[in-house]
Amino acid sequence: MDEAERLADRVAIIDRGKIVAIGSVEELKRLVGRDVVYLKVKGRFKGVEHTKLPDGKIKVDVENAMAFIPKLFELASKKGFKILEIEYRRPTLNDVFLHLTGREIRDERGGSIKEIIARRMRAFTTIIYR
Amino acid sequence: MINSIVWLIFFGMGWSGFMRGLNYLRFLAPGIFMITIFSHSVFSGISVIWDKELGFLKEVLVAPASRKESIAGRIIGDSIIAIVQGIVILTLSFLLVRMNVLGILPSIVFGFLLAIAFSSLGVCIALRTRSMEGFQMILSILILPLIFLSGAIFPIDAMPSWMKVLAYLNPMTYAVDGARVYLSGMRSLPILLDWVILSAVTALSLGLAMVSFERSTIE
Amino acid sequence: MIEVENLVKRFGNLTALKGISFKVKRGETFAFLGPNGAGKTTTIHILTTLLKPTSGRAVVAGYDVVKEEKEVRKMIGIVFQDPSLDRDLTAYENMLIHAGVYGIKNPRIDEMLKPVELWDIRNKVVRFFSGGMQRRLEIARALLHEPEVLFLDEPTLGLDP
Numbered sequence: 001m002d003e004a005e006r007l008a009d010r011v012a013i014i015d016r017g018k019i020v021a022i023g024s025v026e027e028l029k030r031l032v033g034r035d036v037v038y039l040k041v042k043g044r045f046k047g048v049e050h051t052k053l054p055d056g057k058i059k060v061d062v063e064n065a066m067a068f069i070p071k072l073f074e075l076a077s078k079k080g081f082k083i084l085e086i087e088y089r090r091p092t093l094n095d096v097f098l099h100l101t102g103r104e105i106r107d108e109r110g111g112s113i114k115e116i117i118a119r120r121m122r123a124f125t126t127i128i129y130r
Numbered sequence: 131m132i133n134s135i136v137w138l139i140f141f142g143m144g145w146s147g148f149m150r151g152l153n154y155l156r157f158l159a160p161g162i163f164m165i166t167i168f169s170h171s172v173f174s175g176i177s178v179i180w181d182k183e184l185g186f187l188k189e190v191l192v193a194p195a196s197r198k199e200s201i202a203g204r205i206i207g208d209s210i211i212a213i214v215q216g217i218v219i220l221t222l223s224f225l226l227v228r229m230n231v232l233g234i235l236p237s238i239v240f241g242f243l244l245a246i247a248f249s250s251l252g253v254c255i256a257l258r259t260r261s262m263e264g265f266q267m268i269l270s271i272l273i274l275p276l277i278f279l280s281g282a283i284f285p286i287d288a289m290p291s292w293m294k295v296l297a298y299l300n301p302m303t304y305a306v307d308g309a310r311v312y313l314s315g316m317r318s319l320p321i322l323l324d325w326v327i328l329s330a331v332t333a334l335s336l337g338l339a340m341v342s343f344e345r346s347t348i349e
Numbered sequence: 350m351i352e353v354e355n356l357v358k359r360f361g362n363l364t365a366l367k368g369i370s371f372k373v374k375r376g377e378t379f380a381f382l383g384p385n386g387a388g389k390t391t392t393i394h395i396l397t398t399l400l401k402p403t404s405g406r407a408v409v410a411g412y413d414v415v416k417e418e419k420e421v422r423k424m425i426g427i428v429f430q431d432p433s434l435d436r437d438l439t440a441y442e443n444m445l446i447h448a449g450v451y452g453i454k455n456p457r458i459d460e461m462l463k464p465v466e467l468w469d470i471r472n473k474v475v476r477f478f479s480g481g482m483q484r485r486l487e488i489a490r491a492l493l494h495e496p497e498v499l500f501l502d503e504p505t506l507g508l509d510p
């Protein structure tokens with residue numbers, strides 16, 4: 001999985017003998033939707049739509065975390081809060097597979113669907129055209 | 131090869147005592163020579179199965195080198211080993227029974243043709259077989275009937291007619307008969323017929339093996 | 350150019366590939382991702398001329414995989430999902446045989462084996478190699494003839510971390 005994301009210019013997601021999606025890793029992830037940014041701030045966070053989490057962190061749904069983070073710093077200096085921690089999560093290719101096939105994979109070894117797919121999709125097959 | 135020696139000494143010498151008029155050992159020796167070559171060469175498909183099971187065959191099949199040449203090389207190499215074993219048995223036979231020395235060379239040529247024919251057939255079977263067990267089972271079914279139906283151990287003339295038909299369909303018959311003509315001076319078929327049929331069958335099976343290997347996939 | 354159009358492969362009554370199409374441009378790294386049994390290996394085997402497609406068309410490095418299989422074979426290197434070394438030979442001998450069947454006159458075996466840290470044990474019989482060492486040898490071997498297209502079927506399988 002990680003290797004595929006790092007190495008591949010383009011990825012084809014294949015399921016039961018059919019290609020269900022094809023594109024760059026970024027393009028595929030965009031099919032699933034948004035990145036999530038988690039923040040810890042000092043002061044009052046405002047200026048962007050957000051959710052306060054029980055542990056005090058702030059969750060912001062954005063289209064693209066990489067593009068959002070620079071804007072966040074501008075916002076911080078404008079609105080006068082201090083960023084203590086930034087964490088963001090992007091959808092994985094597992095999330096993409098699940099999103100596209102919508103399939104429940106039963107597995108006798110148990111675990112969440114995501115874990116099972118992660119286990120079964122560790123493998124990837126590559127063509128390098130030099 | 132040990133088997134061949136056992137056959138030659140115990141079976142050959144044992145029956146010789148029983149059939150006093152006829153020199154059975156002189157009849158049997160060319161037959162054992164061919165049996166030795168035959169039993170080594172049919173197993174040459176084993177290397178193909180082995181490569182298939184261990185995965186090395188994929189490396190061979192995906193390479194641009196000529197597949198026809200590579201399988202022909204393997205068949206000829208195996209045939210040479212078979213011939214060497216045959217020659218050891220033949221040498222031993224000459225110690226036991228008087229035969230025509232001038233017959234050695236043509237008999238070896240007959241033996242080589244036989245080896246190529248059955249190595250090729252072994253390869254063809256191996257390419258169509260999935261497992262070592264399957265291959266060995268097919269061979270174990272074929273080997274004894276082919277030996278008994280070749281005139282190597284008992285003469286074709288004495289067989290019931292339905293068995294004769296099968297014997298004449300067996301390419302080994304012509305190799306045994308040819309070697310017997312040259313080595314022992316015993317004849318049941320025209321020698322030209324032996325040459326023509328064995329050469330034709332050999333060319334055909336080698337061709338078949340080459341084409342089969344050329345077309346083989348890993349399905 | 351690698352161009353695959355509507356590739357279908359049936360094994361008896363099981364349809365392993367149900368019409369696969371994609372293109373890979375020169376200089377590109379293209380990955381297949383999917384669960385076991387999705388058809389990744391089958392696709393790779395068709396593109397490397399080891400299986401014939403039931404229908405559809407595939408061109409690899411400009412050559413048709415069915416009609417010009419020999420040309421295709423010259424252009425490609427492959428690391429198979431399952432081991433494909435001759436286990437009775439040494440690492441060096443495996444490389445030499447590969448050089449032989451690919452018609453390489455002066456194979457640069459040292460240049461291939463050093464980066465994968467197998468040069469020092471080149472004279473050891475492959476049978477005694479760990480899974481990861483065998484895998485690295487297969488990768489070195491696949492690169493020996495400098496292929497235009499390299500196929501890696503689950504290359505991380507069995508690789509030591």
Ligand SMILES: Nc1ncnc2c1ncn2[C@@H]1O[C@H](COP(=O)(O)OP(=O)(O)O)[C@@H](O)[C@H]1O
Nearest residue numbers: 348349360365384385386387388389390391392
């Ligand atoms: N030689 C074969 N004979 C019959 N079925 C096969 C053969 N090879 C693969 N299959 C079947 O085709 C499907 C796709 O397999 P494969 O291409 O190996 O998937 P993957 O490499 O993505 O795990 C599977 O259902 C598998 O059982």
Ligand SMILES: [Mg+2]
Nearest residue numbers: 389390391430
């Ligand atoms: Mg596979």
